[in-house]
Amino acid sequence: MIQEKTKLKLTEAMRFALEQLHKTDGCMKGKSSVILELEIDNTIAPQGYRLERTGNIITISGGDEAGVMYGILDLAKHISHEKSIEGITSTEINPYLKNRGIKFNIPLDARTPSYSDAADCASYNIKNMWDFNFWTEFLDRMALNKYNVLSLWTLSPFPSLVRIPEYPLTALEDVKRTTRPFKASLIGWGIYADDFENSLVTVKKITMDEKISFWQEVMEYAKNRCIKIYLFTWNLFTHGTEKSPYGITSEQNNPVTKDYVYCGTKALLRTYPLLAGLGVTAGEHMFGDDTDVPFLADTYGRGVKEVLNEQKDREFRFIHRMQMTRYDSIMSEFEDFPCPFEISFKYSQAHMYSNTKPAFIKKFLLEKKPDIKIWLTVRNDDFYMYRWGNPDFAREYLRGMPADTMTGYYMGADGYTWGRDYMDKRDLSHPQFVDKMWYMYSIWGQLSYNTDLTESYFKNELKLHFKSDENDLMYETWKHASDIIPEVNCTHWHDFDFQWYPEGCCMYEPKTDKLVFADINEFVFCISVPGGEYISVSDYCRATFNNECIEGKDPLVMADSIWNHADKAMKGVKKLEKSRGANRELKYTLDDMEALSYLGFYYSLKIKAAVSLCMYRLTGKRTLQEEASSILSAASEYWKKYSAKSAEMYTPQVLTRLCGYVDVQRFDIQTELDVLLALED
DSSP: EEEEESSSSOOOHHHHHHHHHHTTOOOSSSOEEEEEEEEHHHHTTTEEEEEEEEEEEEEEEEEHHHHHHHHHHHHHHHHHSSSSSSTOOEEEEEOOSSSEEEEOOOOOOOOOTTTTTHHHHHHHHHHGGGHHHHHHHHHHHHHHTTOOOOEEEEEEEEHOOOOBTTBGGGGOEEEEEEEEEOOTTTTTTTTOOGGTTTTTEEOOOOOHHHHHHHHHHHHHHHHTTEEEEEEEEEEETTTTTTTTTTOSOTTTTTHHHHHHHHHHHHHHHHHTTTTTEEEEEEEESSSSSSTTHHHHHIIIHOOOOOHHHTTTTTEEEEEEOOSSSOHHHHHHHTTTTTSSSSEEEEEEEEEEOOOOOOOOOOOOOOOSSTOOOEEEEEOOOOOOSOOOOOOOHHHHHHHOOOOGEEEEEEEEEEESSSSSSOBBBOTTTOBBBBHHTHOOOOOHHHHHOOOOOHHHHHHHHHHHHHSSSOHHHHHHHHHHHHHHHHHHHHSOOOOGGGGGGGTTTTEEEEETTTEEEOOOHHHHHOOOTTTSOOHHHHHHHHHTTOOOOOOBBBHHHHHHHHHHHHHHHHHHHHHHHHTTTTTTTHHHHHHHHHHHHHHHHHHHHHHHHHHHHHHHHHOOOOOHHHHHHHHHHHHHHHHHHHHHHHHHOOOOEGGGGTTTEEOOGGGGHEEEHHHHHHOOO
């Protein structure tokens, strides 16, 4: 039994952590009583804590309330894992990264879409964004995994979130969906279309005053979990103002539009005093010239300055993304800003599951001023369906970040909405995406707070979650299944999400406006991930043909590695299936690993076939062409096993960044045609 003896005034965050701790009372071995003492110690870094044990007395000293909360949560986790307080030694933990965030493209309303809203998952989730229970569950899970930043991304925030005194008729009542299909757009424009106007249906009756109260309560709840909420916009979009009488358009040379954004920014900050920051983007549906950044400075920037001049003690951050603009143009417009001004950089482009040491940021780090702090946007547009879990990958990735120059990072997707999951056929309760992906979510959150967490910590998490003693095998099997797509991405690389979706082996072609299967020619000509460590198929074959020495991991080595991961994952799944019993979630997780294994076998063979075909085209040796065709025939059989397994589990869906309906079984015939394509001269 655990008893608190403390003079410290408990905050809501501390009470939340103590609730989690008291849930472990019944799992401790024996009947010993534990006395817990809590205190604030200003010599400890913010969010950090020191834990000391003397007999059955445990003292947690936090640098602030977050530190106390995290210390209590870690104590609760130790007891859950070990069933006792044995093994607890004095320790001090400080956060590896101070800000650990989630990137959430939020579908507030069909009339005010986010960037990923031309998708089934976004439409289904509109009503959930206005369910307070959704956010309490989401924010609780964030706190349990030590995330402390929630960034909400939307194209046009004002009509759904605020009443602007100067433009009162832009405030939208109720929450609506549309019965009409979306036509996805890579630039965000057109997600809300004219034909939606007579096809809107109300999914929640709510006034603007009630909307404001709702989000104020969400932000208060987040504060009570030591989480700060930021709002990000792409520009320039004015969805939701179409019916207003003010003459607002999406043209940045329209003075009414400029004033609307400026006034909307002021209203946003004044309405939500707990809003911790604002992020902006230059170039999305803007002129794409030297007027873009000045527009942002004279609207969002001017609005923030005015409010902060009124609220001089307010903590606030302004974040400018490095998208479609130059660093020098940003800094010249935002000199002497009245709050922390920071830059956001897309760290791994759209594919964080690739190289653990991405090279894209190197040039920017040399260009920026040393005192300018950065945020990393960490994009996961690789795993929408299948559960990922490899702590070693995450640890290496996080340790490779330029932590000394960072304020923090936020992780999330553009092509999928991290709300409730409507893709899984097997679980019609529609759990939250972060609940389904609990292991991935835990790995990144816990390790970005403490990168020294050991392998045993995560094995204990698996044992606790699945109530199984096969945690060693589960840990290794999940690692192997999770390594497949990252290694494929290192050999077969595209920067952006629409250019490559590895779960579907497909891409969207803007020139032809088509969703297409990535055929064997695509694998022959595709580059490897930039940085020099990995060698593409064409570069490898050219060097081999010319008897040149080339350093790095060649595609045949990677193909063998991918096969090895798939083989070990499949063997692990078969062993684990024998002992899983009636554990439904364990079955779903093993099903995901099995599907990933088939996909790994397919990609391994396809990369090998691409090498053979490329060498045939260089040498003219017909046997190499026949070899490529034969390998592709074997690969096709693995694809069909993969697509059949996937179809058992997941519903095909419209995915916004693929601009179409993704059904992996429809590509079965494409894998057969690949066999014939290799034989074409």
